[in-house]
Amino acid sequence: MTVIVRESTTTEVRRRLVELACLAPSVHNTQPWSWRLEGDRVLLYADRTRALPVEDPRGRNLVLSCGTAVHHLRVAARALGLDARVELMPDGDERDLLASIELRPGFRSPTPSDDLTVLRARCTDRRRFTLWPVPAAELEALAEEARSWDCTAIPILDLSTRFRVELLTLRAQASRSTDAAATSEQRAWVGRGGYDGIPREVLPERGSTSHLARFATEPSPENPTVVESGDGVIVLGGPADGPIDWLRTGEGLSALWLRATRAGMSVVPLSLPIEVEASRTELQHVVVQDAFVPHLLVRIGWQAIGRSELPRTPRRPVAEVLKP
Template sequence: MAKTSRHGTGLSADLSADLSAAVSDALRAPSVHNTQPWRWRIGADRVELHADWTRHLPWTDPDRRDLMISCGAALHHLRVALAARDLAIRVRRMPDPDRLGHLATITVTPGDADPAMAALYPVIEQRRTDRRRMSHRPVPRHLLRECAQQAEHQGAELIAATAPAVRERLEAALARGAREQQVAPGYAAELALWTARYPGGRDGVPAENVPAAPTDLLEPSPLRRFPRARLSQPHQSLNKAAIRGGAELLVLVTAEDEPLDWLRAGEATSAVLLTATRAGLATTPLSQAIETSVSRRELRHSVLRVSAYPQLVVRIGWPASRAAELPPTPRRDLGSVLLTH
């Protein structure tokens, strides 16, 4: 390979440091229960993304949809990190039909990086999953449009449940889906496993990042209930307006419902979360809404009434005025996720 610049017709002489650093940035992507279900292979001019099936949650995520969405979010984070390093790339998704765990190959190519992708890079370290109550301050419509445009660029559609009737149907569907899941055999044990990791662990959901749900809640909440919660939040009354605040519920949908669509939905999720974070908004991916076939059908046919397929619900809103900065959730280091053969 010619040892020339990144631009024009050649590539840089040594990409290994940039590729390794970009993969390290991609490890900050959100994933279901912070399972981080990905493995990576770094070559001379490319990176491969592989699913780590050993981190699949069979009771929470029976069809591996959450796992694929999580890997799609990591793929988008990688693309952002490479663009920030002024690297143009080509992405082949699901490149090998005989190896379904090989999700993408990202190859560095001559040319200019995508400046819109690079602009999202500074907030990779800032983004958090914020499960606390949010401010009553409404989210401006122009920010909702910007998030929708970002999702569209990644091959998905973002539907805002802003109409009161749609919002009511969505919240009711989320609550029913949560009740159905809570009585499923194995679900509670699986949730406890990933929220009570061993000391010094680098995955799972720490109790310090989860606020306790009030025991006398007057209205259903769209948020998943975790068995361990130590995060404090400002006291508020427990009526529907206080629970909801000014947060918006957005549903990511795709035209089809195959593994490639789940991967694309994950890329769109990352784009929406980073865009919202850059605007100063708090964000919460709500994967529980799509983890049972009943709740997915209800979202599609009774709530949204669309032909597209729901893949994820995202809650966005302004942080509460007295909300403290959230600590980062743990991540495995690069050496723990690299494939060497």
């Protein structure tokens, strides 16, 4: 049975939706968004004061992060019985208004409390995955979930392509480690305290993370440098490399991640191979053979049963991100 719920979109409800949307992942937990309420609509703006000019000069990761927040808001709205009509880039490509979201009474999700629990449970767990392979069918289902949000998502299933992706990821890390400006920009977002950035407590100890992870320390003997386990890898992207494509990839990333969280899988984005031009070019021309433009890689795997829960990364208070 489907029930239409007459829930008025009071300011309080919309504030709550924004708060839930802000649980979304963002590059370095920069939370590069700013929200406004206008009538029955919620407007999402890019907050360029939180940009990463060295690592992300075009704002690809910034806009992609905002796309994850749009999808989180859609999920939250459905859980509250609201229909969210989203228009991406309503003022065109040049503007910082990324989305206009109109809220109307609508169909409530059949699993509202599960949906809200999953929004809260999703996190970036960079600890090394177990050796249990993620079956190809699971990877394909996750990619399909992302594709349903108009982004391209391709699982890397054959070993030689995976091997190539690992190598180009390692080369991206090596090249980044000699870039003092980028390294110091990244460092500025780790262990800042307060409401943003990545707390040290969520970063794994040396040797307990994959050598592919961005915040890993140097590869060590426990971190072999070639195909090491059953980690799944999915490439996300789109037909072009502009803001609307990045927003769609962000929505796809959020959808894939929430589905993986429900199924007990862990997702870790890898943006470094896209940020570094040489590896981005190789990924586009050689790995996906120019079928689309890659925007992000994600690693997918299983954490050990019974492993401790990670603390949550902080979020800025809604009063700071929601302008009257």
